[in-house]
Amino acid sequence: xxxxxxxxxxxDRVRKAMVDKGIGxxxxxxALLKADEERRNLITQTQDTQTRANAAAKEIGILMxxxxxxxxxxxxxxxxxxxxxxxxLEDGLRSAQEVVxxxxxxxxxxPHESVPxxxxxxDNVVDEEWGEKPxxxxxxxxxxxxxxxxxxxxxxxxxxxxGAGFPFYLGAxxxxxxxxxxxxxxxxxxxxxLEVQAPLVxxxxxxxxxxQLPDKEDLMYEAQRDGLYLIPTAEVPVTNFxxxxxxxxxxxxxxxxxxxxCFRREAGSYGKDVRGLNRLHQFDKVELVHLVRPEDSxxxxxxxxxxxxxxxxxxxxxxxxxxxxxGDMGFTQAKKYDLEVWSAGQERWLEVSSISNFESxxxxxxxxxYRDEDGGKPQIIHTINGSGxxxxxxxxxxxxxxxxxDGTIRVPDCLVSYFGASSIGHVRGSDISAH
RNA sequence: GGAGAGGUGGGUGAGUGGCUGAAACCACAGGUUUGCUAAACCUGCGUACCUUUUAUAGGGUACCGAGGGUUCGAAUCCCUCCCUCUCCGCCA
Numbered sequence: 001x002x003x004x005x006x007x008x009x010x011x012d013r014v015r016k017a018m019v020d021k022g023i024g025x026x027x028x029x030x031a032l033l034k035a036d037e038e039r040r041n042l043i044t045q046t047q048d049t050q051t052r053a054n055a056a057a058k059e060i061g062i063l064m065x066x067x068x069x070x071x072x073x074x075x076x077x078x079x080x081x082x083x084x085x086x087x088x089l090e091d092g093l094r095s096a097q098e099v100v101x102x103x104x105x106x107x108x109x110x111p112h113e114s115v116p117x118x119x120x121x122x123d124n125v126v127d128e129e130w131g132e133k134p135x136x137x138x139x140x141x142x143x144x145x146x147x148x149x150x151x152x153x154x155x156x157x158x159x160x161x162x163g164a165g166f167p168f169y170l171g172a173x174x175x176x177x178x179x180x181x182x183x184x185x186x187x188x189x190x191x192x193x194l195e196v197q198a199p200l201v202x203x204x205x206x207x208x209x210x211x212q213l214p215d216k217e218d219l220m221y222e223a224q225r226d227g228l229y230l231i232p233t234a235e236v237p238v239t240n241f242x243x244x245x246x247x248x249x250x251x252x253x254x255x256x257x258x259x260x261x262c263f264r265r266e267a268g269s270y271g272k273d274v275r276g277l278n279r280l281h282q283f284d285k286v287e288l289v290h291l292v293r294p295e296d297s298x299x300x301x302x303x304x305x306x307x308x309x310x311x312x313x314x315x316x317x318x319x320x321x322x323x324x325x326x327g328d329m330g331f332t333q334a335k336k337y338d339l340e341v342w343s344a345g346q347e348r349w350l351e352v353s354s355i356s357n358f359e360s361x362x363x364x365x366x367x368x369x370y371r372d373e374d375g376g377k378p379q380i381i382h383t384i385n386g387s388g389x390x391x392x393x394x395x396x397x398x399x400x401x402x403x404x405x406d407g408t409i410r411v412p413d414c415l416v417s418y419f420g421a422s423s424i425g426h427v428r429g430s431d432i433s434a435h
Numbered sequence: 436g437g438a439g440a441g442g443u444g445g446g447u448g449a450g451u452g453g454c455u456g457a458a459a460c461c462a463c464a465g466g467u468u469u470g471c472u473a474a475a476c477c478u479g480c481g482u483a484c485c486u487u488u489u490a491u492a493g494g495g496u497a498c499c500g501a502g503g504g505u506u507c508g509a510a511u512c513c514c515u516c517c518c519u520c521u522c523c524g525c526c527a
Contacts, residue, residue, distance in 0.1 A: 043485050047496040054496090057508040061453040064507095076507045083507075246445090246482090248463095367483095376491070378482080 001365045002107055003380075004036060004100070010110075017110040020117050020326035024106055032103040039096040046089045053082045105214060109361040111326045112298075112335040118325030125325070127337070130309070131318030134344050134401050142345040143396040144276030146403060147173065150425040153277070165274075165281030172424045176398070176411075177284055179418035180391050181259050184286035184311065188257035188388060191307055193288060196258045198237035201228040206240040209366040211332035211358075221263050230263035234287035235385045240366060242291060246378050247370035253300065254291040257388065259284065277392040278350065284391040290384040293370065294360065297382035298335075301357040304386045305337050308353045311389055314414040317397050318342040320349065334359040337386075341393065345400035350393045355386030399424075 007014050007029070015026040056079040063072035111117075116125050134140075147153045152173025158166045169177055189195055207213040207229050212220060221230040231237055238258050247254075262285050273279060288307065290300045305321070312319045324336040336356040340349035360380040363369070369378035402410040409424040416422050 040485065043496080047485060050496060053507080058453075060507050065453085072507085079507045374491080 001104055001361060002109065003360070003364065004104065007032065007104075007107065008036070013110055014107060017108060017326075020111060021108050021329070021331070022119060022327045023108045023331060028103055028106050032100065032107065035096055035099040035103060039093065039100050042089060042093040042096055046086065046093050049082060049086045049089060053079060053086060056082065108331045109334050109359065111329065111333075112357070112359075114323075115329065115335050116323065116325045117327075119327040120325075121328050123325040124328055124338070125323040127321040127323050129318070129320040130313065131316070131342070133318050133342050136344070136403070138405055140345045140400065141403060142276065143343070143399040146345070146399045146409065147276065149407060150409070152176075152399075152424070155276075163281070165279070167277075167280065172419075172421075173395075176395055176415075176419060176424065177391050179415050179420075180389075180394055181284055181286060183415055183418050184388055184391075185257060185259055187311060187314075188286065188288060188307070193255045193257035196238060196241070196256050198231075198234055198241075198258050198260055200231055200237075200260060200263075201226075202231055202236050202240065203228060206236055206243070209240045209243055210236045210362050211365070212236060215331075219264060219266055221265055231260060232264050233262050233285065233387075234258040234260040235289060238287065238289045239291075239362060239383055239385065242368050243366040245368055247291075247368075247381070249293070249370055249373045252291060252293050252370055252381065253296060254289075256289045257286060258289070259286045261285075262390075272346065272348075277396040278346075280392060286388050286391075288386050288388045291363075291368065292382050292384065294379065294382050297357050297359060297384055300382075300384045301335065301337075301355065304384055304388075305339075305355045308339055308355060308386055308388045312339065312341060312352075314412070315394065315398070316412045317394070317401060319352075330356075332356075332358055332361050334361065339389075341397040343393075343397045343400045345403070346396075350397060352389045352393045352397070353387040356384065358383045358385075 002014065011029060011033070015029055018024055018026050018028070056075060060072050060075045060079065063069075063075060116123065118124065141149075150172065151170060154168040154170055155164075158164075158168050161168075185195055201223060204213060204227060207220065212229070212232065219232050222228070223230070237260075238256050241256070242254070261282055263282050265281065266279075277283075288304055290297075290304060292300045309319070309321070319339055319341045322338040322340065324330075324333075324338060329336045333356040336354060338351050339353040339355070341352045343350050359382050362383045363381045368381050368383070370381050371378050398412070399409055402412070404410060404423075407425065411419050411422050411424060
């Protein structure tokens with residue numbers, strides 16, 4: 001949510017943002033400004049009337065105390081008229097306010113000046129590629145084939161028990177995910193993040209706070225009876241942790257890491273895009289969240305990005321970084337990077353991290369503020385978050401990139417102690433034969 | 436799930452219809468003074484919005500869990516909802 005004053009003062013930038021992001025149309029801005037003007041007019045009138053009514057009520061109190069009953073009675077009658085007037089003013093104000101509130105939620109965040117203008121994913125800028133794509137002397141398999149051979153994941157029974165996109169992970173398949181999760185958390189803790197375990201369901205206010213509502217209901221599973229949503233990412237509970245709070249300046253920055261399963265309803269496309277571990281309705285992820293002063297947010301964005309990239313380097317996975325264009329970056333972001341990992345069996349890039357600066361857009365909705373050392377009014381903070389990292393796609397890439405001629409999978413050095421072995425399926429089936 | 440109690444400013448906590456945006460204390464910030472692992476005293480100290488032809492300034496309105504209602508006037512009375520605590524039951 002953008003500041004109303006900002007929208008008033010920067011109409012052109014806001015209109016351009018909507019065009020560049022390809023969201024709505026700028027008649028919303030006109031409607032908003034008109035409703036806002038009406039709202040402010042009504043506020044002025046309403047408050048003016050209230051001032052008079054308050055004065056009258058006070059006067060009546062004094063008259064009553066002095067025992068001047070008749071004068072008081074006259075004043076009461078007089079004041080009743082004011083009250084009726086007030087009623088209609090308030091009704092008008094309420095509906096004007098509703099219009100403003102609703103339209104304000106329909107205006108997207110303004111992209112940072114460094115963000116390329118573009119319409120489609122093709123307009124995203126590839127910032128950097130790192131690492132060597134592996135070259136095999138044999139036919140490289142896709143991870144779903146490797147998974148089958150090594151019996152790491154059971155998709156069919158997942159479908160039976162829950163539905164498509166809810167797999168069971170078995171034996172080494174389960175353990176490699178646990179190893180990755182622990183590795184990610186430990187790295188984050190080393191970097192100074194505070195680990196949190198968050199609720200996996202949130203209420204409507206929280207979903208609105210981080211921008212999942214309104215309009216993105218379809219993204220989330222809903223427990224309607226209890227008014228709760230399954231979290232699509234730990235970003236939602238972790239950022240809302242500080243909703244409606246005012247920090248002292250010295251308390252910032254706040255940096256949190258959280259491992260949670262993530263639930264996504266998104267229908268998505270069919271075929272290869274959703275094959276295997278590429279796209280699931282439930283997946284594990286470690287999320288990183290920063291709450292910072294406004295002037296620090298772009299440095300924090302780079303810091304988080306660097307952290308996530310280092311994880312990929314340690315995992316020895318080739319990856320590239322995309323700077324997302326205006327049309328592909330989303331409603332709430334001011335600037336966003338995607339990290340994509342090379343998956344050698346499928347010969348495609350898989351998104352494993354999305355790192356965004358929301359500036360004050362989320363924090364304004366959540367009323368997360370801080371007070372500067374100099375005192376003065378509380379100011380809205382900035383929020384940044386990013387994955388560090390999404391687990392199943394890392395597994396997919398790891399399986400595909402590290403497959404060996406003998407059918408085993410090499411485990412990267414950084415994971416060996418977490419995983420407890422230097423390869424998966426070294427003795428064919430030994431990990432899972434017990435099952 | 437059953438029964439009861441309660442939700443006031445950063446904290447504790449007064450306040451049962453008008454002079455209370457809210458006492459007091461603590462915490463915090465600034466100042467004075469004495470000086471020595473600090474104390475005493477003074478002052479300040481909620482948020483949002485509107486507005487004043489533009490100010491680290493003034494004026495106004497709203498907010499005492501949330502939303503409605505009664506009243507000329509509500510933190511104070513009524514209704515609904517949410518939350519917290521205690522006891523009982525159940526339970527990883």
